[in-house]
Amino acid sequence: MVCWTPRLRAAWDGAKAYRAKVWASKSTVVPIRPDRRYIIVASHGGALRKSSLDTAWQRFISSAIEDGTITEEQRFGIHDLKRRGITDTAGTRADKQEASGHRDQAMLDVYDHSIPIVNPAGN
Secondary structure, three states, X not given: OOOOOHHHHHHHHHHHHHHHHHHXXXXXXXXXXXXXXXXXXXXXXXXXXXXXXXXXXXXXHHHHHHOOOXXXXXXXXOOXXXXXXXXXXXXXXXXXXXXXOOOOHHHHHHHOOOOOOOOOOOO
């Protein structure tokens, strides 16, 4: 379960506002079934395809490199956001596992790149 933070709420509300604007401009009928009301929509008002997301992500990263926000060596893929989210989640490994929805520790190991903090030997 992810807690609603002001930043997450703003992103959610922004996505819904964009969707409403696109649907209004295209005279799209709002789907009755909630599972058909995608939060992130393409400019035509339908579901955003994976290939479109990948293309947009590459343009986003290229733009970030061009304007100096990140370097070429700092380039990262969209799936790396999951790793960062799990690594940055506060709490124990059990907390991270619950927050990420992973069923076993082995899968958590793939995504959690935290550096363990240990006491020095002899203490």
